Amino acid sequence: xxxxxxxxxxxxxxxxxxxxxxxxxxxxxxxxxxxxxxxxxxxxxxxxxxxxxxxxxxxxxxxxxxxxxxxxxxxxxxxxxxxxxxxxxxxxxxxxxxxxxxxxxxxxxxxxxxxxxxxxxxxxxxxxxxxxxxxxxxxxxxxxxxxxxxxxxxxxxxxxxxxxxxxxxxxxxxxxxxxxxxxxxxxxxxxxxxxxxxxxxxxx
Amino acid sequence: xxxxxxxxxxxxxxxxxxxxxxxxxxxxxxxxxxxxxxxxxxxxxxxxxxxxxxxxxxxxxxxxxxxxxxxxxxxxxxxxxxxxxxxxxxxxxxxxxxxxxxxxxxxxxxxxxxxxxxxxxxxxxxxxxxxxxxxxxxxxxxxxxxxxxxxxxxxxxxxxxxxxxxxxxxxxxxxxxxxxxxxxxxxxxxxxxxxxxxxxxxxx
DNA sequence: AGAAAAATCATCTTTTTTAATGATTGTACA
DNA sequence: TGTACAATCATTAAAAAAGATGATTTTTCT
Numbered sequence: 011x012x013x014x015x016x017x018x019x020x021x022x023x024x025x026x027x028x029x030x031x032x033x034x035x036x037x038x039x040x041x042x043x044x045x046x047x048x049x050x051x052x053x054x055x056x057x058x059x060x061x062x063x064x065x066x067x068x069x070x071x072x073x074x075x076x077x078x079x080x081x082x083x084x085x086x087x088x089x090x091x092x093x094x095x096x097x098x099x100x101x102x103x104x105x106x107x108x109x110x111x112x113x114x115x116x117x118x119x120x121x122x123x124x125x126x127x128x129x130x131x132x133x134x135x136x137x138x139x140x141x142x143x144x145x146x147x148x149x150x151x152x153x154x155x156x157x158x159x160x161x162x163x164x165x166x167x168x169x170x171x172x173x174x175x176x177x178x179x180x181x182x183x184x185x186x187x188x189x190x191x192x193x194x195x196x197x198x199x200x201x202x203x204x205x206x207x208x209x210x211x212x213x214x
Numbered sequence: 215x216x217x218x219x220x221x222x223x224x225x226x227x228x229x230x231x232x233x234x235x236x237x238x239x240x241x242x243x244x245x246x247x248x249x250x251x252x253x254x255x256x257x258x259x260x261x262x263x264x265x266x267x268x269x270x271x272x273x274x275x276x277x278x279x280x281x282x283x284x285x286x287x288x289x290x291x292x293x294x295x296x297x298x299x300x301x302x303x304x305x306x307x308x309x310x311x312x313x314x315x316x317x318x319x320x321x322x323x324x325x326x327x328x329x330x331x332x333x334x335x336x337x338x339x340x341x342x343x344x345x346x347x348x349x350x351x352x353x354x355x356x357x358x359x360x361x362x363x364x365x366x367x368x369x370x371x372x373x374x375x376x377x378x379x380x381x382x383x384x385x386x387x388x389x390x391x392x393x394x395x396x397x398x399x400x401x402x403x404x405x406x407x408x409x410x411x412x413x414x415x416x417x418x
Numbered sequence: 419a420g421a422a423a424a425a426t427c428a429t430c431t432t433t434t435t436t437a438a439t440g441a442t443t444g445t446a447c448a
Numbered sequence: 449t450g451t452a453c454a455a456t457c458a459t460t461a462a463a464a465a466a467g468a469t470g471a472t473t474t475t476t477c478t
Binding site: 020021022023024025026027028029030031045094115116117118119165166167168170198199200201202203204205206209210214 | 226233234
């Protein structure tokens with residue numbers, strides 16, 4: 011019984027790379043690819059793969075949503091995230107939404123096969139170890155609340171506390187409180203460092 | 215006479231994808247790949263390719279530097295940048311440093327061959343058209359000076375004007391002047407917006 | 419060599435952020 | 449059902465950034 015593999019990624023060369031890696035594998039059947047959410051939907055109406063390799067950031071921006079949907083509609087279909095580095099928060103988000111793990115785009119053929127095998131056994135595959143062993147510094151994003159995120163985004167847009175307060179119908183001191191907890195949670199000395207770290211960690 | 219192609223990219227799957235796309239081309243000889251600047255250097259000591267496909271952001275962070283070096287040391291070697299979207303400023307930087315153009319990682323086989331052919335004729339290949347037709351909003355980065363960039367980075371790290379002045383041996387008003395021209399060039403209302411825009415445009 | 423751009427410094431005012439403390443009201447969850 | 453935690457508001461003060469103007473010295477490029 012072959013494992014049906016489908017891939018969703020907006021980079022043709024990555025699709026081609028994975029296809030090339032998997033094409034001679036006896037246990038794997040290449041079902042095709044989609045380069046956006048819409049065509050992935052279209053495919054799933056026709057046929058269900060065993061596993062979907064899914065880029066964590068698609069042009070539609072809703073890779074996380076897609077993962078959630080797939081897992082809800084078709085619980086038998088496993089999702090394995092495909093990512094580059096410094097996308098830890100996005101990956102976490104994807105796993106929270108039902109992905110069975112993720113694999114880095116610079117993984118070797120062996121790692122890829124290992125990941126597919128592991129996931130098909132119902133286990134999860136995380137290559138955090140590989141990521142951690144890289145020198146690339148991964149700023150892990152702190153957990154922030156809905157309100158804090160909302161305010162963080164407005165700060166990044168350049169609004170002052172007064173403007174944010176007006177927009178959200180809250181007082182300036184309140185905005186300030188959230189701002190301070192953001193600074194603390196991110197370990198940032200000031201707004202500049204805050205926005206910089208938030209950007210790097212993928213929240214913005 | 216075959217065209218010798220070498221690739222520098224930190225994503226194994228992209229390397230594999232391009233190899234797979236090019237392997238049956240009669241006019242192209244696959245010379246190998248490097249996943250970082252160091253091993254690219256090592257290769258160039260042994261053999262000179264006709265064209266190097268080079269990822270714009272390598273783990274060493276010095277893709278632009280590498281491009282510059284290669285073009286200076288070996289003017290006969292063409293460099294074609296490999297990029298994803300929203301990296302316009304980085305690409306521009308690479309072209310300013312001698313790259314003959316760039317191609318998106320979601321390009322088709324035809325586009326890739328076209329790009330290689332065009333570059334080998336000594337022309338430049340830019341897939342800006344393709345990029346522009348995408349809905350992905352590209353924040354084009356303003357041209358900033360070396361000094362401004364230096365200060366921008368220190369601001370992003372959370373240093374105050376006084377600290378920056380001390381570090382760079384310049385006065386606080388000077389730091390302020392640069393800061394203001396950064397705000398103006400980026401069209402940002404304040405530091406938060408500045409860092410946010412700079413991050414999005416890939417400068418940080 | 420000369421023009422343009424970059425980098426430097428200064429003064430002064432206003433606005434905004436940061437810090438330090440304290441307190442109340444919901445609400446989710448064990 | 450009580451205990452975190454989130455979200456709200458307040459006061460006061462110090463630090464920092466932003467805005468306005470003007471000027472000099474280097475670099476860089478043509």
